[in-house]
Amino acid sequence: MPSENFKALVLRRPAERIEAAVETLTDGDLPAGDVLVRVHYSDVGYKDGLAITGAGHRQLVQSFPFVPGVDFAGVVELSDSVRFKPGDEVIVTGWGVGERHWGGYAKKARVKAEWLVPVPAGMTMRQAMTYGSAGLSAMLCVNALERHGVVAGSDILVTGATGGVGSVAVMLLHRLGYRVHGSTSRAEEEIYLRALGADEIVAAKDISELPAQPLLPERWTGAIDNVGGATLANVLASTAYGGAVAALGLVGGTDLQTTVLPFIKRGVALLGVDSEKCPNETRGAAWRRLVEILPEGLPDDVIEEIGLEALPARAEAIMRGKVRGRTLVAL
Incomplete structure (x- = not known):
């Protein structure tokens, strides 16, 4: 499959301050991994706020350039793993994605197969990232x-x-x-x-x-x-x-x-309670139980949907404690 251009939020640190901007990347820019995913949705949480703003006693992101975004849901495009095939809908949360490995604030992401779990039956990719x-x-x-x-x-x-x-x-x-x-x-x-x-x-x-x-x-x-x-x-x-x-x-x-x-x-x-490295069996069961308890998903007034361009401002707001509910990022 030929490489294509896509948009991503990229962090750079030309001096002491982290700068975040939407840039154009290609498949060749992505880090190593055995599954290539076309990202449909991500979200914004406290760790994303730390990553984008560089706040905290220690910067969360240590290598640049870097694509943040600790969560994403999308469709497998290419796979070298027997666990997943093109067309599978998958979720990524934790495992250092968006902290040490490029994350979900891009139209494409390449990750390890063991970091992926299937989107459970009864849940859409959008719903998955309203939870994240x-x-x-x-x-x-x-x-x-x-x-x-x-x-x-x-x-x-x-x-x-x-x-x-x-x-x-x-x-x-x-x-x-x-x-x-x-x-x-x-x-x-x-x-x-x-x-x-x-x-x-x-x-x-x-x-x-x-x-x-x-x-x-x-x-x-x-x-x-x-x-x-x-x-x-x-x-x-x-x-x-x-x-x-x-x-x-x-x-x-x-x-x-x-x-x-x-x-x-x-x-x-x-x-x-740790959600970053808990076993996939544990997290898979938790995703399925979310469907059982809240089959209708989260109500609309709990969710705000934004695009990549709005992420830096939203990260600042999260660090000031000015955000409620869930912020969905549509790719």
């Missing part, structure tokens, strides 16, 4: 709480509830019959969160700014924490006896100043 890593992570968190024995009807806290992971988590928990407490620093988003299924709205500062104590009054049986730092410490201290907290975020910091008391006095479990 955020939706996959939310599903993995819910699964982790269930495995620990946190049952429907329980009070569950979701921190960072207006973000991508939080929004999907609120919908999943509500649909499964939990009583959902959505925590946010944006009081104006109460209507949005209640529409997703939140029963109670909790101001983020009422958790993060609690006095540092090893144990606090028991408020919920489980939690999905997207924040980390002081928020996670206080969530653990406020979790009821035998409860569990699924943790996957760090926007509030990587330090965890806590004690062993929630664990040895209340039997609270801290469940680490």
Whole structure:
């Protein structure tokens, strides 16, 4: 198949600052891999914001030029793998794509076959990227709480509830019959969160700014924490006896100043959730369960669709905490 030109968002670092611009590439510019995918959709998450802006204590992307985009869904165009053939619809999330390996902000991507999972029956490629890593992570968190024995009807806290992971988590928990407490620093988003299924709205500062104590009054049986730092410490201290907290975020910091008391006095479990390198069997099952629980997909008011040109501005907005729900990138 002859090489063709296509558009991509390319990061360059001519000096100290990262610059992002839409450029024209060819198949020959793509990195090595055994599957060539024509990308239909990607999305925007916190890691994409870090990559494009260069924010954080350490730049996420270390080699340039670079095509970011940690997630994408598309159709296999060429394959040297027996697992996939031309025409297969596939999803890529994690495995360092968009961080160390060129990602989904391009019309084409070349990746390793072991990073791919099929788009599940009943889900479109567009729906897959309205979820992306955020939706996959939310599903993995819910699964982790269930495995620990946190049952429907329980009070569950979701921190960072207006973000991508939080929004999907609120919908999943509500649909499964939990009583959902959505925590946010944006009081104006109460209507949005209640529409997703939140029963109670909790101001983020009422958790993060609690006095540092090893144990606090028991408020919920489980939690999905997207924040980390002081928020996670206080969530653990406020979790009821035998409860569990699924943790996957760090926007509030990587330090965890806590004690062993929630664990040895209340039997609270801290469940680490990783969506980047979890086995394909695990992620495939999670994608299929998303279809089962939310067969209609996410509502339109949770999704905003943009093109490549709008990505730099959207990345800046994500880093300022000004984006809610899911941002879909149409290629």
